[in-house]
Amino acid sequence: MKATDLLDKERAKYYRKEYAISFSILFLVMLVIVLAILLYIANGENAPAKQKYAEATETISEQQSQIGDLKTQISDLQSQLDAEKAAYNELSNEKSSVEDLTQQAYEEGWQDACWENGIEPDTDDIGGYDYTAHLDDGEDPESPTAYITPSGKRYHLSQSCAGENAIQTTIADASDKGYTPCAKCAQ
Numbered sequence: 001m002k003a004t005d006l007l008d009k010e011r012a013k014y015y016r017k018e019y020a021i022s023f024s025i026l027f028l029v030m031l032v033i034v035l036a037i038l039l040y041i042a043n044g045e046n047a048p049a050k051q052k053y054a055e056a057t058e059t060i061s062e063q064q065s066q067i068g069d070l071k072t073q074i075s076d077l078q079s080q081l082d083a084e085k086a087a088y089n090e091l092s093n094e095k096s097s098v099e100d101l102t103q104q105a106y107e108e109g110w111q112d113a114c115w116e117n118g119i120e121p122d123t124d125d126i127g128g129y130d131y132t133a134h135l136d137d138g139e140d141p142e143s144p145t146a147y148i149t150p151s152g153k154r155y156h157l158s159q160s161c162a163g164e165n166a167i168q169t170t171i172a173d174a175s176d177k178g179y180t181p182c183a184k185c186a187q
């Protein structure tokens, strides 16, 4: 074999090898690109799930904060209730002592009346003061005194303003009967 033939043969071998390496690199690069594209697509498909997860997380944190608010409201209401209970207990105690004092005054009045009439007071007869008999007395005991006249349409707070025919009543009663306040003394 001639030296030139040998050289050509070696050259051709070299080119084939180089061609094979280039092709391998190209193939690897394309493989990487394809993998990257697949990864991108997979990630894109996961996007709705990721968004749902983020939304769910947000909803949960909102609801947790709502629960926190409600707990605060409950604890506020609880302390209001405690305060109301305390006030109620205080009023109950006051009512009891008023009832005790009323009963005491009632018994004393009974005994005084007995002594005045020359009767020996028998404590068994005194009994208890009947509170229920005084609960529905009709007229509102807190309604202030007012004066009306049979011919007038106004009620007065001043008896002199009502005049000679003044009849004593209460504002509540006068209002119920259709009387309206006098511009001079009842405004």
Ligand SMILES: [Zn+2]
Pocket (backbone or CB within 6 Å): 155, 156, 157, 158, 161, 162, 182, 183, 184, 185, 186
């Ligand atoms: Zn008047």
